[in-house]
Amino acid sequence: MNKSIKLFSICATVIFFFTILFSCNKDKSDGNVPDPKKDKWVTDIKKDSLGNQYYVANTYDSKLEIRVKNAEGKIIFSEICPTIDSAEIPVSVSTVITSLVSPSRFISIHDATLSIMLVNDSMDEMKNYVQLLANLNIENKKFYTKKYKVQKPQDWTYKFVYNALAQWNQNTLLVCEGTDHDLNKGGGFMGLGQRGTQLVCYNRDFSVRFTKDIDATESYIPTTGGDYIPLNDYECIAFRTDGLISRVQIVTSVEDQWAGKKYIIWQVDLKRNSGIPADYSVKLKVYNIQDTRVITTYDIYDGAGKFKESRTREWDLATGYPRTKL
Numbered sequence: 001m002n003k004s005i006k007l008f009s010i011c012a013t014v015i016f017f018f019t020i021l022f023s024c025n026k027d028k029s030d031g032n033v034p035d036p037k038k039d040k041w042v043t044d045i046k047k048d049s050l051g052n053q054y055y056v057a058n059t060y061d062s063k064l065e066i067r068v069k070n071a072e073g074k075i076i077f078s079e080i081c082p083t084i085d086s087a088e089i090p091v092s093v094s095t096v097i098t099s100l101v102s103p104s105r106f107i108s109i110h111d112a113t114l115s116i117m118l119v120n121d122s123m124d125e126m127k128n129y130v131q132l133l134a135n136l137n138i139e140n141k142k143f144y145t146k147k148y149k150v151q152k153p154q155d156w157t158y159k160f161v162y163n164a165l166a167q168w169n170q171n172t173l174l175v176c177e178g179t180d181h182d183l184n185k186g187g188g189f190m191g192l193g194q195r196g197t198q199l200v201c202y203n204r205d206f207s208v209r210f211t212k213d214i215d216a217t218e219s220y221i222p223t224t225g226g227d228y229i230p231l232n233d234y235e236c237i238a239f240r241t242d243g244l245i246s247r248v249q250i251v252t253s254v255e256d257q258w259a260g261k262k263y264i265i266w267q268v269d270l271k272r273n274s275g276i277p278a279d280y281s282v283k284l285k286v287y288n289i290q291d292t293r294v295i296t297t298y299d300i301y302d303g304a305g306k307f308k309e310s311r312t313r314e315w316d317l318a319t320g321y322p323r324t325k326l
């Protein structure tokens with residue numbers, strides 16, 4: 001089971017990355033067009049669960065600007081990226097890639113991270129590029145950025161694929177960092193486990209909360225997408241739409257393996273244990289921890305996506321043993 005889950009996660013990551021990479025020249029297909037009075041180009045829109053729309057603009061005065069519109073199309077956030085030089089902004093939007101870490105309602109619904117790649121050579125080469133992480137809060141307007149500039153394989157950067165980043169415990173950000181060669185050339189944009197590759201947990205202002213080496217033969221690192229709720233800096237409860245509920249922990253290093261750590265602490269299969277048909281899906285609705293209990297309410301949808309029912313159930317936090325009938 002563990003191997004099949006890991007293989008599925010890896011395959012999904014590869015598919016999502018190539019989808020983003022080969023669709024990057026279609027950045028205006030969603031109807032997002034430049035303001036003729038302000039912009040040279042704008043990227044496509046990335047939406048969060050509230051309908052907020054995130055995008056990047058190259059202005060006529062050669063500034064890189066991050067903007068957010070609400071669901072009605074009104075700009076509610078706009079900030080210039082202070083560390084990006086005009087020479088680092090590509091002439092064409094076709095060599096710009098963006099990815100959004102959407103705010104999680106289980107962590108902080110107003111905090112998002114926009115990941116930006118500015119490629120200054122060809123998309124085939126990708127030897128000269130800038131990556132930018134932008135943490136922003138659309139309510140209090142706080143804005144922090146961290147820049148990575150790559151001009152040679154030994155330059156330090158972060159893993160840029162669809163779901164490589166994750167909003168984490170106490171509203172932090174998980175980032176996989178390493179040299180450009182180790183991350184992007186050693187394994188088809190999947191390279192981890194090279195010497196020096198590490199998992200970094202950043203606070204919102206990009207001060208470091210903790211780091212962990214990534215050198216285990218098999219690693220588990222939380223990624224964006226799906227529903228998960230951090231329990232502490234190293235563990236979370238993960239809810240999958242196929243009905244698997246798991247308590248999992250970060251496992252990245254040889255030291256973790258020597259200590260006997262497994263990334264799945266416990267796992268409950270709702271479909272197998274509670275008679276949910278195989279083609280149905282499950283979506284987390286309400287989550288709470290009370291003392292030693294995990295209390296959840298989840299909605300069940302049939303194969304056509306039609307809502308069927310809601311259920312509220314409890315599990316023992318330490319063991320995953322159900323405290324109510326599934």
